[in-house]
Amino acid sequence: MKRALLFVLALFILSSGIVIGSEVDKKQLINRAAYPLNADFLNNSEFGTPIPYIEPHGGTDDPVLVGMTFYDFANYGSLTKLIALDDSAGVHFAWTCGENINSGTRHVYYNYYNIFSGSWTYPGTGNVTWAATRSGFNNLDVLSDGRAVVAAHSNLSGIDEYPTMVGVDYSPGMGAFWPVTQVPCPAVCDTVIWPHMAVDIDDNIYVFSRRYPFYEGDPRDFTELYYSKSEDLGSSYDQFIFADTVNVPSFTVATSRISRRAALGYHQFLEDYNYHPLWSGFLALQINNDAFCIIKEDGQDWDWENPVNITNIIKGDASFLPDTILAQGDTLRAYLDIDLMFDHDDVLHAMFTCRGLYEAPWDTTPPPISGLTEASFIWHWRQDTDSLNVVANGWWNCAYNISTGGAGAWKSTSCRPSMGIDDEGNLYCVYEGYHDFETNPDTSAISMGNGDIFVTVSTDGGYNWAEAMNLTDTNSNNAIAGDCMSECFPSLAEVVDEFLHIFYMEDKDAGSYVFDEGLSTENPMWYVALDKTEVPTTPLIEQFYFHIVRDSVGVKQTPDIQPSDFALKGNYPNPFNASTNFVFSLKTGMKIEMNVYDIQGRLCGRLAEGFYPQGEHTVNWNAAGLSSGIYFCKLAAGGYAKTVKALLVK
Incomplete structure (x- = not known):
């Protein structure tokens, strides 16, 4: 496997087909997140309901085999975690394993690796977690004593029920799961499946799960999300209670490692769109979401009544016509997956995929849109500053015809972000990505995209992200079933020590046979321990704004920056020997660049670059390798610059 190969994310030239009505200056759209690029629109077909099962029909960065599976689909939306690192250097894995072709027999499998001894509990195979007729769609966490906890839906009786x-x-790493407990469900909620689970610092187990199926004759496009908790190490659970509504299984749960805070993340239709006769039943409605979180503060109950809207999508509004750019509003929508994590300061972070949706509120035919895309971005949000920043750019087509090929069902060109954090507070993201068909074609023989696993890092708390490293870097263009190398469904252990502990599937026929996107193949599940020093921290990916801005003049894509909006306050100590700190403040979040030059104007150091939030910031400069003399620090933003002088004395 190639190492440290940078995957360069490119921005493309605007296409002209999206703007309807009056002529629009394309320069207005340059800093717009979902500007129309080399990305075709999806057919807006009626969306299908996820199914809980498929009936049988018919210390190195080299990957280590964990097990196999014929079932090439891990989950419809968020994965939460399929891998965890415990405090005793044990790595736990759980996955949905189809044991034979077309997965007539399907169970949740578990495996365990001891880093110190280099031993596996079930070398190269894994083993069934518990006896059931059929199980799947699992996730995993660990208790404080190192024992794994696995949540899944399981058919225990042979009838069509998956509680x-x-x-x-x-015992830690044994793979002998007991107790195995069914979370009690009130009769009104029918069968509640597709669970997501996390363990807090007191070993309480939080479980969220979505109801299936819809009530017979139910006209709604959404369904209920339910919550339960165990306070006795999984021996018993509270009866499920209603939490909120979701439309697809796009939800996850996370707990803090330093407090009793916890959070639920999920996607929900924009207000007033459900039941709407122009939207109901279409893929456009399924994509038309805001991202939300509900937070449980330390020592308190869940704040069900006050969900936090992460994205706050600006909806289409025909009153802005004839300006169709203003009328269509925001052109990104949160879709399919979301991941949550608390950092070392107990700040909540969210990461989610966004697709393009171009609303056309002037249209009276269902649905009122100009187009949808499979192309996507991954965005990051942090609770304390309410900032939205780009993590990954996948704004392209990954197949010649995305109507018959592409990334596949329940996937986007950049999707399924999985977060981790190291001791220094650096944030990592591992995600599934598909290549631009125009520049790097990589599809199966039937035009399904072959995925790769990408890794990126933020060293400033999530405000800026490095261009992603292609971890797997395989290309099997035009490969037939059995020869594809399509890496997918990545999961990163939240704890990053010296390594990123990564677990993923290699699908040997791209797409999923579950949705008739190819054939059922036997697929390896791989583990990679990637040295974190191999993840590049530069160059940084381009940042731009999530929202359109409506004002009395028109659309404004980049906030105006004035000299009074930022200040370079100087440095301390000054004079200094070897090291000094430069302090600057921003009245609003903005992109900045800070460099140090010598008296002859030569660049001596690049101290800061990219988007920084509102507030005061301190940047250290180590000049140990330079000679005594006068140096100038220059802070630039919005076409303006400010400079201070520093004296190095050795």
Whole structure:
């Protein structure tokens, strides 16, 4: 496997087909997140309902085999975690394993690796977590004593019921799950499946799960999300209670490692769009979401009544016509997956995929849109500053015809972000990505995109992200079933020590046979321990604004910056020997560049670059390798610059 190969994310030239009505200056759209690029629109077909099962029909960065599966689909939306690192250097894995072709037999499998001894509990195979007729769609966490906890839906009786089950390993790394407990469900909620689970610092187990199926004759496009908790190490669970509504299984749960805070993340239709006769039943409605979180503060109950809207999508509004750019509003929508994590300061972070949706509120035919895309971005949000920043850019087509090929069902060109954090507070993201068909074609023989696993890092708390490293870097263009190398469904252990612990599938026929996108193949599940020093921290990916701005003049894509909006306050100590700190402040979040020059104007150091939030910031400069003399620090933003002088004395 190639190492440290940078995957350069390119921005493309605007196409002209999206603007309807009056002529629009394309320069207005340059800093717009979902500007129309080399990305075709999807057919706006009626969307299907996820199914809980498929009936049988018919210390190195080299990957280590964890097990196999014929079932090439891990989850419809968020994965939460499929891998966890415990405090005793044990790595736990759980996955949905189809044991034979077309997955007639399907169970949740578990495996364990001890880093110190280099030993596996089930070398190269894994083993069934618990006895059931059929199980799947799992996630995993660990208790403080190192025992794994696995949540999944399981058919125990052979009839068409898949209740939420949670199992706890008998001993760390053993893979003998007992107790295995069914989370009780009130009759009104029918079968509640597709669970997502996390363990807090007191070993309480939080479980969220989505109801299936819809009530017979139910006209709604959404369904309920339910919550339960165990306070006795998984021996018993509270009866499920209603939490909120979701449309697809796009939800996850996370807990703090330093407090009793917890959070639920999910996607929900924009207000007033559900039941709407122009939207109901279409893919456009399924994509038309805001991202939300509900937070449980330390020592308190969940704040069900006050969900936090992360994205606050600006909806289409025909009153802005004839300006169609203003009328269509925001052109990004949160779709399919979301990941949550608390950092070392207990700040909540969210990461989610956004696709393009171009609303046309002037249209009276269902649905009122100009187009949808499979192309996507991954965005990052942090709770304390309410900032939205680009993590990954996948704004392109990954196949010649995305109507018959492409990334596949329940996937986007950049999707399924999985977060981790190291001791220094650096944030990492591992995600599934598909290549631009025009510049790097990589599809199967039937035009399904072959995925790769990408890794990126932020060293400033999520405001800026490095251009992604292609971890797997395989290309099997035009490969037939069995020869594809399509890496997908990545999961990163939240704890990053010296390594990023990564777990993923290699699909040997791109797409999913579950949705008739190819054939059922036997697929390896790989583990990679990637040295974190191999993840490049530069160059940084281009940042731009999530929202359109409507004002009395028109659309404004980049906030105006004035000299009074930022200040370079100087440095301390000054004079200094070897090291000094430069302090600057911003009245609003903005992109800045800070460099140091010698008295002859030569660049001596690049101290800061990219988007920084509102507030005061301190940047250290180590000049140990330079000679005594006068140096100038220049802070530039919005076409303006400010300079201070520093004296190095050795």
